[in-house]
Amino acid sequence: MDYEQAGELKIGQVGIANLRIRSLDVPRLVEEMRSRVQRAPNMFGRAAVVIDFGGLSHAPDIASAQALLDGLRAAGVLPVALAYGTSEIEKLSQALGLPLLAKFRASYERADGVAVAEAAAPPRREAPAPAPAAEPARAPRPPAGAPPVAQASSVGMIQSAPVRSGQQIYADNRDLTVLTTVGAGAEVIADGSVHIYGPLRGRALAGAQGNAKARIFCREFHAELVAIAGRYKVLEDIPKELRGKPVQVWLEDEQIKIAALD
Incomplete structure (x- = not known):
């Protein structure tokens, strides 16, 4: 008998984005994601995304969740799993045919101390602030042997x-x-x-x-x-x-x- 495996399975760490849903406004969520992909296609295009419904008071119905998944795929990212939560989320994952991730790497601290994951807040473009009157800090000096720093093509x-x-x-x-x-x-x-x-x-x-x-x-x-x-x-x-x-x-x-x- 041939005991050599046709495929070798290894469990490792990969970079996966976490989209925490704060408001189940599917068109807005899809448009926000589309904007991210358009702004940084090399980073977000076809990025694997875990959907986290933990920011909602209750799990969405199957139709709403499926509409969100379809919209995110159309926006250019790939929903690959749901973040583990309640028994409702577990049932939802089964209905959607997606796995559950029990622990996700990216937990962040908000000012009020609540752990959240960055995702659904609409992207903000801040207007450039005026330069301070005092002399700004000098740019850090590159280490010896490193490639030269690219010069800015426009005002930063x-x-x-x-x-x-x-x-x-x-x-x-x-x-x-x-x-x-x-x-x-x-x-x-x-x-x-x-x-x-x-x-x-x-x-x-x-x-x-x-x-x-x-x-x-x-x-x-x-x-x-x-x-x-x-x-x-x-x-x-x-x-x-x-x-x-x-x-x-x-x-x-x-x-x-x-x-x-x-």
Whole structure:
């Protein structure tokens, strides 16, 4: 008998987005997701998504849940599972033919201390804030041997207020500079590079339209996820010795590189 397996199954960690439903407004949810995919297709296009109905007072009916799944697929993402919740959610998963995930990696802290996952809040485009009168902090110096930093093609966007949980900041066709904190559950996206002069605890995505020369710089690195031109790393993949340090992130040979800054 041939005992060699035709397929080798391994259980590992993969990057899966979590969409926590706060309001069962299917057209709005679909439009929000479509906007995300259009803004950052290399990151969100055909992304695997776990649907979490835990933000609702009760589980949706099968027809509403199926309409949401169909709409999200049409928007460009792939719902792959439901987040574990009540017995109603378990029955719903069986009716929809989707698995349940009992534990999801991305739990975030909101200001009121409630654990949430970033998803359904409508994307916000903040108007550029005026530059402060004082001399801004100098950009971190790249480590020796690293590729040269890409120059911004247009005037960059400056975000002077903290970026809080559930908030998304997007710099269209330019660099983004955040002068303070990017909180857990927050998301900053730029078509160019991202510069963060405070702690990065949420997500930072540079080169959203495919610019592989874009970079991410931050003063204090605790990122849930960093991505450049659609390639990404999550917290579990980041060396512990880099956490809390000033770092830069760039793309080299299709791989995300992270190095401490002097």
